[in-house]
Structure formats: structure tokens, C-alpha cells
Amino acid sequence: MSAFSKLRNFGIPSGFRVCDRQKRNGSHECRGYCVPFGEEALAHVGADLSPDSVTSTTQEQPNSQSGSRFFLWALKKKRLLSSASRNLVIEMLIRKDWFAMYWKTLEELKGSGILIGSEAFTILIQGYAKMDMTEKAIESFGRMKEFDCQPDVFTYNAMLQVILKKKLFLLVLAVYNQMLRSDCSPNHATYAILIDGYCKTGRTKEALKMFDEMIQRNIAPNKIIYTIILSGLCHGKRVDDAHRLFNVMKEKGSRPDLISYNALLNGFCKLGRFDEAYAVLRSMKKDGYALGVNGYSSLVDGLFRAGKYSEGYAWFIKSFKEGIVPDVIFYTIMIRGLSEEERVSDAVKLLNEMNQRGLVPDTYCYNAVIQGFCDMGLLDRARSLQLEISKHDQFPNACTYTILICGMCRNGLLREAGQIFDEMEKLGCFPSIVTFNALIDGLCKSGQLEEAHLLFYKMEIGRNPSIFLRLSQGTNRVLDSASLQTTVEQMVESGTILKAYKLLMKLAASGVVPDLMTYNILINGFCKAGNITGALKLFKDLQIKGLSPDSVTYGTIINGLQRVDREKDAYEIFDKMSKNGCMPSSAVYKTFMTWSCRRRDVSLAFSLWLKYLKDILGRENAVKALEEHFEKGETEKAIRGLLAMDFELKDFDLAPYTILLIGFCQTKRVDEALMVFTVLDEFNIIVTPPSCVKLIHGLCKEGKLGQAVDIFLYTLDKGFILMPRICNYLLKHLLHSEDEKEYVLDIVSSMKSFGYDLGAHLHKTTKFRLHGYLTKREMKNASLDDN
CATH class of the missing domain: 1.25.40.10 (Tetratricopeptide repeat domain)
Structure with a gap:
């Protein structure tokens, strides 16, 4: 069927006709009104309305009159009920920018008292959406009340698609609720749109x-x-x-x-x-x-x-054999994988291969290689590649800069990271929350707490939506998501949906907002610096801003309070945590256990862990039995029972055992610490190096050097390289002991064979004593040989 036939089927009225005549000598021979369609439009059932082919009996604005007559006829005769006809009119609106004329037609119909169907506004919403004019689309929906027109399911669906594209979920919910309240039943398309969004x-x-x-x-x-x-x-x-x-x-x-x-x-x-x-x-x-x-x-x-990696690469090779042609996504995955495996040169080869195949690597491909260079510490090469992207019109995005900034911060190059951050802002590339967090974390770790705090304020003052809300709402301030949702609901209900949209868009355009992770990083920095007052101020501030502290926030504050010997305040925060509906995590309990052990109260540490188990498992009788064993001094039974419970639940966590073992050492209960070590080893659980260090130290102090040597040999067997301090401490005690000196040669020989650099690892005094011991030993052996 020809395009003209389709238009005839569409029902072009008498007085209109389809014109395919070409302009001849600057004139047009048609008389009356015509509905014109050019050659390109014929293939799309009338998509290109040429101004040269629209004529009128009057000379004044023939295009507008023809279009207006057509719109009047289509709207009056309800010719826009099918999706095909709506799409046709949408194409007309977009191609010739006849939106103003369409609105004028609606005004004429309204003035004539003719009821306007919702399909008229569905066309406007979809037309504006295709032009990416979201604000106009929402304005069209909001103005339906002016024309005594109720949205139908198609209008609501069109509206939901528009605002979901902008990710304005509060507005989506408000519009959907309005749809239900107006007795407009959602259909398959409604739920497909919502679920997909x-x-x-x-x-x-x-x-x-x-x-x-x-x-x-x-x-x-x-x-x-x-x-x-x-x-x-x-x-x-x-x-x-x-x-x-x-x-x-x-x-x-x-x-x-x-x-x-x-x-x-x-x-x-x-x-x-x-x-x-x-x-x-x-x-x-x-x-x-x-x-x-x-x-x-x-x-x-x-x-x-x-x-x-090898298995993944094998599938990549297999895809070639199966005739699969990699696309940009597949190449990006390969490039990222090779970069992570530190095969960055191979990743660069794939970048070149992409170009040879006619595929243009995007910034994601380049970012994968830049990340690989940063992970390997090759920051100069990463920076060079970033500059290369700029030269080839593949402009770096926020992620590129963030990768570089994170890499610089990890390597302590904060000045360079700051320079990249400034460069990023000058180029109009807005930093993400990750960018700010990386810089703030780097500054905190390097002790530059004041600079970190200033950066936090820059982030907050320049981009925090709550400030906009305080300015725009006056006394009715919106400080959290719940009150914001209520505000949006009220706006939509009162018909000021465009105002609701503008409010939410201003919030979205405000950019980076300090999130909970940002607060946690900065609070941790303050706590480690001993500035608990600053940490508590931030803790209070984040709640005023509508954020809810999580277990990490509470744990950090609790640890900070313990650092400055404010144990009572730490427990008060712990109580508030539970009352505020935030279940204390295992990390919080471990923090309390650690500080209890440092205060020489291992019993309290054990009780705290049992309380945690009771709260999450609800196994009160089993937990009570373990507590009774511990109180009676039956520590081994308690530890074995705890292990059995962990294995039964398939949720083993070594940390509490490590804390208890170190706690026993700190309270000079080395035999009990050694018992914990033995039980863990019996269950094939690898004991951590810090536990081994504490045990060696405690055993040496009590003169149990044979057992200390056994622990040290255990660390060698597990491949641990201990710090020089504890190695020298053990050797010093052995060299001072008349009974245990024979262990020295075995230990030194084992250290050498297991990769210790004795020249760098042993202190001068240890070397001197070792040399003296070896000299005496040689002299003794020589005298024995002479005899």
C-alpha cells in the first residue's frame, strides 16, 4: 500500500488533499487546503511536511493555517486514538516545530466548548520527550486540568516514562499514586515501564x-x-x-x-x-x-x-573460533581483565586491535588500562594515557580523573592528586562522591585533617541539596527524604507537578552530596587524630542532614571514645545504637572486646562476644553453658564449645579468638593464650602473625623459651615474615639463656632458608652477641678437637 493510500485510510477530510507536486518556477498550482508530504516522508507515512508544498487560498501564514486546520480536524474527529496516528502527528510536531500551533488549536477547541481527549496531551508529552524537552512534557501533563481533561492510562504511561528517564523516583511514585487515586487502572505497559525503570x-x-x-x-x-x-x-x-x-x-x-x-x-x-x-x-x-x-x-x-584469567582468556579465544565478532563491551572486559592481571601491555595491544577492526575504544577501555597502570604503581604511564585520550577526542570523564586521584592518594602523592582535582574542575568535569572520598581519605591518612575538613565543607556548601531546600522552603524546611516525598506528593496532588519536577531537578543538579561514607571517612580521621569533639560534631551533623548512622559510623565513634578513655560515653553510644534501630555488627562488639582486653578484663571481652552470639542466634542455653565454663576457669572447654558452635553454623570468624588470645597475653595468662593457640592449630585454623608475636613475647618474658621457639618455627612453616623487633627479642633471650642457646643456630639457619634478610633484619647488638656466641662456640669446639 502506498503512503498516499495509508493517508487516505487515515481519513483525510474533504477540502484537504495530498500534494506531491514539486514547486515549479517558484509557484505552486494547488488550490484549497492540502496535506503535503515530501519524498522522504512518503516512506514514513507523511513525516516531512515541506513548507513549499503547503498552500492556502489566503496568503497569510499558509503553513500555520493548513497545520492548524489539520490538527482541528484530527482532534475534533477523535482521529488520534491509535498509536499509528499519534506517531504521525508527533512526527509532524517534531519535524516542523509546530508545538505552538498545536497549543493554539487546543485553545480554540477549549474556547468552542469542545471536549479534548487525553490522547491530545499524550501526543504533546511524547513529542516533547523525543525532543528531550522534559520540562515542557511535564508542563503539558500539568496543564490538562486547564482543559478539563483527565489523563488516561496512555497519558500516565507516557508521563511515567519521561520522569523515570530522569530517575526522579519520588515524582514517579507521586504520579503513580495520583493515577490510582483517579481510578485509572494501570495496564501491562504501566508495570513494564515502572519495573524496567x-x-x-x-x-x-x-x-x-x-x-x-x-x-x-x-x-x-x-x-x-x-x-x-x-x-x-x-x-x-x-x-x-x-x-x-x-x-x-x-x-x-x-x-x-x-x-x-x-x-x-x-x-x-x-x-x-x-x-x-x-x-x-x-x-x-x-x-x-x-x-x-x-x-x-x-x-x-x-x-x-x-x-x-587463563580460563576467561580461553573462552575469548573460543569465541573467535565460533565466529563471534567482539564488540566494544567484550573488548572492554578483556582489556580490564588483562589490566587487572598486570598484563597491561597485552591490554594496550587489544586497544590497537580494536582500532584496526574499526571499533573506537571509549573512555571505559582507556580507564581500564589507566586503572591497571595505577594498580602497578606506574602513575606516569597512567597520566600519559589520560593525556592521550584528550588528544584523540576521547575526553576523560569523572571516572578517569577519579582513578588517577585514587592512585596518587594511595601512593602518598597528595599534591599531584590535588592538581588533577583542580584540572578536573577547570575542564567542567564534576567530581563524583568517590573522587571527594579518595581525596578526603588521603588527607586524613597523611594527617592533614584541617585540609580534609576544608574539602568536606567545599563539597557540602557548593553542592548540598539541603542548603537549597533551606533557602527555598523558608520555615517549612525539608531535611530528609520522608518529608521531601510528602512535599512532592502534595505538589502533584495540587497540580503543580512542574514545580515538583524543578525542585527535584535542582536537587539532582546540585551535584555531589556528602554521603554516609564521606562522613565515616572524616569521622575516622578525627578519631585517629584524637579529636573526638570534632568527630562527635560530625556525628550529630550527619543526622541533622537526614542521614542515618550505620554500624560503621557507630563503631568508629565508639572506637574513638575508647581511644581517649571515655569508656562510659562509648557504652552510652552503644545503647543509643540499639534504640535507634541499628543492630550492632560483629565489628562493634570486637571493638569493645579489644578495649576490654587492653584494660585487662578478658572475662568482659568473652561475655561481650557471647552476648553478640545470643542476640543474632537466639541460642540462649548453648551460650549460657559457654559462659559458665569460662566463669569456672574451664577456658579450654569454653573455647572448644565456641569453636564447635561456629563450625555448626558454618560462620567461622577468627577475630574474636585472636582478640582473646592477645588479651590473655596482655593479662599475663600466657598458658591460657597458648591453649587457645593449640586448640586453633588442632582445628587447622591458621593463627595470625600478631597473635604469634604476642605469644612469643609473653613466653619469653616467662622464660618459656622452648615454647617460644616452637611458635616462631610455626610462623616460618606458615610463610610469615615477622618484624625485626620480635625476632631480635627472641634471639636476645635465647643468647642470654644457658640452657636454650643451642636453639640459636637452628633459628638463624631456618630464618635464612625461609627468606629472611639477616643483614637487614638483625640489630647491631644482636649481631654482636651472635658473633660472640659463635666465636666462643668455635673456640670451645677447637679446644675439644685439640684434646
Whole structure:
């Protein structure tokens, strides 16, 4: 069917006709009104309205009159109900920028008392959205009330798509709630739009909520929605839930397609569960699907993330043999994997290979290589490559600069990191939260706490939405997400949706906002510097800003208070933590245990750990039995019982045992510390070097040098290289002992064979004493030989 025939079927009224005549000698022969379409438009059912082919009986603005007449006819006759007709008008609006004329037509209809259907506004919303004029699209939706027009499901769907694209989730929720309150029933498309939008931004919880709501409304999920939610679950690392949904999908008779299989394969690969990933591959093959470039990319990416570089590279080679042509994503995965394996030269070769194949490496490819150079400490080469990107129009993004800044900070090059940060801002490349956090952390670690605090304030004052809210809202300040959501809901309900949009966009445009991690880094810096007042001020400030402290925040503050001997305050913070609904993590309990041991109270440390186990496991009787063993002095029974519980729960954590072992050493209960060591060794649990150091030190002090030597030989067997201080301490005690001196030669010989650099490791006094001992020994042996 020709384009003209399609237009005739569209129902062009009498008085209008389709004109395909060409302009001749600057004139046009048509009379009356015509609906013109050029050659290019014919292929798209009238997409290009040429001004030369639109004529009128009057000379004044023939285009506008023709277009206006057409819009009037289409809107009055309800000719815009089908998606095809709406798309046609949208193309007309976009190609000729006839939005103003369209609004004028709506005003005329309103003035004539003619009811306007919601499809008229759906066209405007979709047209503005295609032009990336989001504000105009939202304004169109908000003005529907002026025309006594109620949005239908298509209008709401169009609106939801527009604001989801901008990730304005508070506004999405407000519009969706308005849809429900207006008795407009969501359809498949509504839920597909919402679920897809939430999934793509990692908001799996909200996506599942919509999925459940859809089922409650008796809307059966179709293949598209199943695939969307399945992909979202995999993206959110909930691959077991995704697998169950995959099986439900099959049971419901919805045959999974290649996209579903690839999503599941990718989910298992990202978690390093390759047995299940290979099972998915077999199922794919059974259902007649072949592994494509996306599947190979997922496999190789997963293997590289798991450190299985040779296996990943083998799949890459296999893809070539199968005739798979790598795309930019596949190359980027390979380049990143090779860079992580410190095969940066091979990664650079792949960059060149991409160019030879006609693929343009993007900044992600370059960033992978720059990251590789930074990880290897080759910062000059990383910087050079960043400059190379600029020369080849592949401009560095915020991630490029952040990688370089993190690399510089890790290597203590804070001045250079600061220079890159300044360069970044001058070029209009806005720092991310990670960029700020890297710099603040680097400054804190180097003791430049004042500079770190200044950078924090720069970040906060320049970009904090709460400041904008305080200025814009006056006394009705919005300081947290709950009150902000209420504000947005009220705006949408009152019809000021555009105002709500502008508010949220201003917040989004405000850029980088100090998040909880930023506060935690700075609080930790203050605590380590002994400035607990500054740390507590930040702790209070983050809560005023609407952030909730997490277990790390509380743990850091508690540790800081313990550092300055404010034990009582630390326990008060601990109580507040539980009251505020933040469950203390094991790290918080370990902090209390460590400080209890330092204060020579190992019993309290043990009780604290048992309290933690009781709170998370609820096994009160078992925990009480362990506590009774410890109180009776039956330490070995208590430790063995604790180990048995850990193994039963398959949740072994060495840290509490290490803290207790060191605590026993600190309280001069070395025999009990040695018992803990022996029990752990019996269970094939490797004891940490700090525990071994404390044990050697304690045993030497008590004159139990034979056992101290055994512990030292244990460290050699496990491949630990201990610090010079403890090695010299042990040798000094052995050289002073008449009974244990014979161990010295064995230890020195073993140290040498296990990789110790004796010249650098042994102190001058130790070398002097060792030399004296060896000289006496030689003299003694010589005299024995003479006799």
C-alpha cells in the first residue's frame, strides 16, 4: 500500500488533499487546503511536511493555517486514538516545530466548548520527550486540568516514562499514586515501564513491589515483564530469586528467550557460581539457543572477576573460533581483565586491535588500562594515557580523573592528586562522591585533617541539596527524604507537578552530596587524630542532614571514645545504637572486646562476644553453658564449645579468638593464650602473625623459651615474615639463656632458608652477641678437637 493510500485510510477530510507536486518556477498550482508530504516522508507515512508544498487560498501564514486546520480536524474527529496516528502527528510536531500551533488549536477547541481527549496531551508529552524537552512534557501533563481533561492510562504511561528517564523516583511514585487515586487502572505497559525503570537503576525492592502489586490486580505478567524483573534480580545479585522466577516463567508457559537466558547466565557469572552458569549454558543449547557475544562477555567477565584469567582468556579465544565478532563491551572486559592481571601491555595491544577492526575504544577501555597502570604503581604511564585520550577526542570523564586521584592518594602523592582535582574542575568535569572520598581519605591518612575538613565543607556548601531546600522552603524546611516525598506528593496532588519536577531537578543538579561514607571517612580521621569533639560534631551533623548512622559510623565513634578513655560515653553510644534501630555488627562488639582486653578484663571481652552470639542466634542455653565454663576457669572447654558452635553454623570468624588470645597475653595468662593457640592449630585454623608475636613475647618474658621457639618455627612453616623487633627479642633471650642457646643456630639457619634478610633484619647488638656466641662456640669446639 502506498503512503498516499495509508493517508487516505487515515481519513483525510474533504477540502484537504495530498500534494506531491514539486514547486515549479517558484509557484505552486494547488488550490484549497492540502496535506503535503515530501519524498522522504512518503516512506514514513507523511513525516516531512515541506513548507513549499503547503498552500492556502489566503496568503497569510499558509503553513500555520493548513497545520492548524489539520490538527482541528484530527482532534475534533477523535482521529488520534491509535498509536499509528499519534506517531504521525508527533512526527509532524517534531519535524516542523509546530508545538505552538498545536497549543493554539487546543485553545480554540477549549474556547468552542469542545471536549479534548487525553490522547491530545499524550501526543504533546511524547513529542516533547523525543525532543528531550522534559520540562515542557511535564508542563503539558500539568496543564490538562486547564482543559478539563483527565489523563488516561496512555497519558500516565507516557508521563511515567519521561520522569523515570530522569530517575526522579519520588515524582514517579507521586504520579503513580495520583493515577490510582483517579481510578485509572494501570495496564501491562504501566508495570513494564515502572519495573524496567526501577530495575535499571538497581532499585530491585521497588520493582518487586510493583511486580507483586501487578499480580494482586490480576494482571498476569507476560514474557517481557518476566524478563525485565529477572534481569533486575540478577543485576541486584538476587540470582537465586531470579532462577526461581525463571522456573515459574516456564511453568506458566512463557518460554524464556535468549535475553532471559543471558540475564541468568550473567547473574551466576557475576557471583562466581560457574557450575550453575554452565548448567544454564546446557539448558540454552537444549532449547536451541547459541551463545552469542553477550553470553561470551558474561562468562569472560565472571571468570576474570573470580581471578580465573587463563580460563576467561580461553573462552575469548573460543569465541573467535565460533565466529563471534567482539564488540566494544567484550573488548572492554578483556582489556580490564588483562589490566587487572598486570598484563597491561597485552591490554594496550587489544586497544590497537580494536582500532584496526574499526571499533573506537571509549573512555571505559582507556580507564581500564589507566586503572591497571595505577594498580602497578606506574602513575606516569597512567597520566600519559589520560593525556592521550584528550588528544584523540576521547575526553576523560569523572571516572578517569577519579582513578588517577585514587592512585596518587594511595601512593602518598597528595599534591599531584590535588592538581588533577583542580584540572578536573577547570575542564567542567564534576567530581563524583568517590573522587571527594579518595581525596578526603588521603588527607586524613597523611594527617592533614584541617585540609580534609576544608574539602568536606567545599563539597557540602557548593553542592548540598539541603542548603537549597533551606533557602527555598523558608520555615517549612525539608531535611530528609520522608518529608521531601510528602512535599512532592502534595505538589502533584495540587497540580503543580512542574514545580515538583524543578525542585527535584535542582536537587539532582546540585551535584555531589556528602554521603554516609564521606562522613565515616572524616569521622575516622578525627578519631585517629584524637579529636573526638570534632568527630562527635560530625556525628550529630550527619543526622541533622537526614542521614542515618550505620554500624560503621557507630563503631568508629565508639572506637574513638575508647581511644581517649571515655569508656562510659562509648557504652552510652552503644545503647543509643540499639534504640535507634541499628543492630550492632560483629565489628562493634570486637571493638569493645579489644578495649576490654587492653584494660585487662578478658572475662568482659568473652561475655561481650557471647552476648553478640545470643542476640543474632537466639541460642540462649548453648551460650549460657559457654559462659559458665569460662566463669569456672574451664577456658579450654569454653573455647572448644565456641569453636564447635561456629563450625555448626558454618560462620567461622577468627577475630574474636585472636582478640582473646592477645588479651590473655596482655593479662599475663600466657598458658591460657597458648591453649587457645593449640586448640586453633588442632582445628587447622591458621593463627595470625600478631597473635604469634604476642605469644612469643609473653613466653619469653616467662622464660618459656622452648615454647617460644616452637611458635616462631610455626610462623616460618606458615610463610610469615615477622618484624625485626620480635625476632631480635627472641634471639636476645635465647643468647642470654644457658640452657636454650643451642636453639640459636637452628633459628638463624631456618630464618635464612625461609627468606629472611639477616643483614637487614638483625640489630647491631644482636649481631654482636651472635658473633660472640659463635666465636666462643668455635673456640670451645677447637679446644675439644685439640684434646
